[in-house]
Amino acid sequence: MPRRLLVAENTRAWTLALPGVDVVTARDYLTAPEFARLRNARVFNVCRTNSYQTVGYYVSLLAAARGHRPLPSVTTIQDLRSAPLIRIASDELQADIQRALGPLKGDTFTLSIYFGRNLARRYDRLCHALFAHFPAPFLRAEFARTDRWRLESLRPIAAGDIPDGHREFVADSARRFFARPTSARRSDHYRYDLAILFDPDEIDAPSDERAIRKVCRAAERHGLRPTLIGREDYGRVAEFDALFIRETTAVNHHTYRFARRAEAEGLVVIDDPTSIIRCTNKVYLAEVFARHGIPCPPTLVVHRDNAASVAAELGLPCVLKAPDSSFSRGVVRADTEAELERHLAAILAESELAVAQRFMPTEYDWRIALLAGRPLFACRYHMVRGHWQIQRSYASNARRYGRVDAVALDDVPPRVLALARRACRPIGDGLYGVDIKQVGSRALVIEINDNPNLEAGVEDRAEGDAVYDAIARVFAERLDRRGQPRR
Numbered sequence: 001m002p003r004r005l006l007v008a009e010n011t012r013a014w015t016l017a018l019p020g021v022d023v024v025t026a027r028d029y030l031t032a033p034e035f036a037r038l039r040n041a042r043v044f045n046v047c048r049t050n051s052y053q054t055v056g057y058y059v060s061l062l063a064a065a066r067g068h069r070p071l072p073s074v075t076t077i078q079d080l081r082s083a084p085l086i087r088i089a090s091d092e093l094q095a096d097i098q099r100a101l102g103p104l105k106g107d108t109f110t111l112s113i114y115f116g117r118n119l120a121r122r123y124d125r126l127c128h129a130l131f132a133h134f135p136a137p138f139l140r141a142e143f144a145r146t147d148r149w150r151l152e153s154l155r156p157i158a159a160g161d162i163p164d165g166h167r168e169f170v171a172d173s174a175r176r177f178f179a180r181p182t183s184a185r186r187s188d189h190y191r192y193d194l195a196i197l198f199d200p201d202e203i204d205a206p207s208d209e210r211a212i213r214k215v216c217r218a219a220e221r222h223g224l225r226p227t228l229i230g231r232e233d234y235g236r237v238a239e240f241d242a243l244f245i246r247e248t249t250a251v252n253h254h255t256y257r258f259a260r261r262a263e264a265e266g267l268v269v270i271d272d273p274t275s276i277i278r279c280t281n282k283v284y285l286a287e288v289f290a291r292h293g294i295p296c297p298p299t300l301v302v303h304r305d306n307a308a309s310v311a312a313e314l315g316l317p318c319v320l321k322a323p324d325s326s327f328s329r330g331v332v333r334a335d336t337e338a339e340l341e342r343h344l345a346a347i348l349a350e351s352e353l354a355v356a357q358r359f360m361p362t363e364y365d366w367r368i369a370l371l372a373g374r375p376l377f378a379c380r381y382h383m384v385r386g387h388w389q390i391q392r393s394y395a396s397n398a399r400r401y402g403r404v405d406a407v408a409l410d411d412v413p414p415r416v417l418a419l420a421r422r423a424c425r426p427i428g429d430g431l432y433g434v435d436i437k438q439v440g441s442r443a444l445v446i447e448i449n450d451n452p453n454l455e456a457g458v459e460d461r462a463e464g465d466a467v468y469d470a471i472a473r474v475f476a477e478r479l480d481r482r483g484q485p486r487r
Contacts, residue, residue: 002069004178005029006044007059013160014046016171021178026055030062041068046137046159049077056158064266067483069238072136072156075264080134080154089133090151092254093126100126101149109149112157113139114170115177116235130154132235138162138170190225192241192479197258198228199247204399207246210456211468215244218468222476237261242268242475249276249451250324268478270371270471271450275430279450282321282355289445294423296445297437298358307344311337314358321355322347326449333359333388360444361388364402366436368412368420369452369459372429372474375420377454377463378412380405381435406461419443431471 004021007029008014014023026047029035043063047056049072060077063070072080079085090097100123101109115138116131117124130141130151138157143149162170198212199205207215216226229236231254237243243262249255249271256276262269271279278284289296300306300313302320310318320343322330334340347354363383369376382402384392390402409417420434423445433452437444453459460467 002040002042003038004042004044005035005068006046006174008159009047009055010160013158016167016174018171018174018178021174026059029059030055036066038066038068041066043068043070044137045070045072048158049080049136049156052081056156071238072134073238073265075261076134076136077156080136080156086151086154089130089154093129093133093151094148096126096129097143097149097151101143101145104145107145109143109145111141111143112166113141114162114166114173117169117173117176119166119169129232132232135235135238137174189223190220191223192225192476193239194219194224194226194242194244194475195229195233195237195240196226197230197243197245197247197255199230202247204248205246206248206451206453208455211454211460212246214456214460214465214468215246215471218465218472219475221469222472224472224475224479231258234258234261237267238265240267241479243270244471244475245269245271245451247451248326250280251277266482268475268482270431270475272428272430275428275432275450278427279432279448280326281323282325282447283323283353285447286355288426289423292422292426294445295419295443296357297360300356302344302348302354302356303352304348307341307348310344310356311340314356316340317359319357319359320344320347321357323351323353323355329391329393331389357446359388360437360439362437362439364405365390365446366412366416366420366434366438366443367452367459368417368434368436369432369454370420370424370434371431371470373421373424374470375409375412375417376431376470377459377467378407378409378417379459380407404458406459406463408462413438413443415443419445423448 006014006021006023007026008023009026011025045056045059047059048054049056057077060070060072060074064074111118111123113127113130116128118127130139134154136156140155140157141151142153144152196215200209219226245255245259247255256273259269259271259273259276263273283301286299286301298314300310302310317333317335320332320334325331332343334343344354364380367379367381381390381404383390384400384402392400416436419436423434424432427448433449435446437446
């Protein structure tokens with residue numbers, strides 16, 4: 001079990017006894033050899049951290065360098081100084097903010113947050129949400145109302161600045177926080193902790209619950225303790241050694257923020273934030289394919305100045321893609337000049353750029369999944385009968401899907417596997433799904449997806465549990481290369 005340290009600027013700043021927690025001064029933590037040599041610790045930093053290079057900043061910085069787990073992390077300290085991130089949090093938490101503050105009469109409000117709690121229980125949900133976004137022991141939030149309540153500022157509170165009337169409650173909040181079970185309490189069987197971000201209620205989720213159970217069993221076979229987490233567990237990311245994202249990813253989305261925070265905290269993360277940015281934007285992929293000579297259908301990056309030339313360059317019908325389209329959503333076919341003009345206008349109203357490709361009908365697309373540059377599984381995704389895509393949506397929100405054939409990797413045409421590997425090299429070494437069309441003797445890349453589908457009995461049918469073992473093995477190997485567990 002990790003040693004738990006509460007680091008305060010001086011002994012007068014924190015006088016409350018907490019079971020199982022050692023209170024040390026910032027100077028001792030920063031300078032004493034005992035703490036520099038300590039291999040397994042959790043550091044709760046209650047110093048002033050609201051400025052760069054303060055003593056509190058260095059407590060969290062050196063804790064990270066020593067392999068300890070600081071709360072707050074340096075990432076959180078920097079995030080709390082970012083007005084854009086505060087605005088994003090305010091927008092995301094609007095429902096919680098209005099629910100908690102709506103009944104108030106005034107136009108300003110200050111909320112003190114102690115380990116995700118407030119003295120008034122009616123604010124606990126909002127406090128927990130803010131603590132999840134910005135994990136720090138003590139926070140002070142300032143809200144203002146014009147047409148609605150908004151978060152104006154959020155800053156850390158040092159232990160010495162806590163009002164005397166709040167100290168008993170703060171001690172209780174700290175005891176509750178330290179008493180809760182954490183992933184760091186491993187048995188000897190587990191070397192590392194793996195968080196799996198998964199929403200069982202997501203429509204078109206990349207994995208079903210059976211597949212997630214298979215991931216968990218494979219993780220255990222490779223010495224990883226799996227824990228399922230949801231978007232409400234953002235504040236827990238630093239408790240783990242690795243993060244596996246099994247929700248549909250997007251840049252303006254909590255999945256990207258999870259990936260970004262995990263990477264900043266030193267976790268091994270799949271999908272990493274760079275892969276999310278690259279794979280979720282079709283314009284980026286079009287440029288990469290062109291620059292690296294990756295065979296693909298004739299493609300044009302479209303903007304308002306060249307929109308009129310699409311039909312002449314690509315012919316009709318052609319396929320139009322919004323930059324952030326995925327799994328047939330945001331992808332349309334234009335059969336006539338009128339449809340082309342209408343669809344392009346709709347896409348360019350939302351984005352400066354769009355992607356147009358020559359329509360190349362096939363019965364199926366190859367899906368080659370790669371992890372760390374190695375093939376993981378292969379499938380043929382067939383088009384929906386009577387339709388040109390692998391998924392068809394209806395006005396009633398109903399969906400139909402084409403047949404999926406899992407294919408043993410040994411039975412995939414070598415040129416298809418080779419092209420999938422080549423296409424992924426400029427993207428990264430994460431987990432990708434490469435969509436490839438075979439047109440006559442040619443193989444053409446359609447797109448590369450991060451976070452590819454992996455459902456039990458579907459994509460894994462040919463390779464079986466070897467798929468899940470390969471995923472767990474990559475996490476374990478990367479963690480072994482990194483060094484000691486972040487416990």
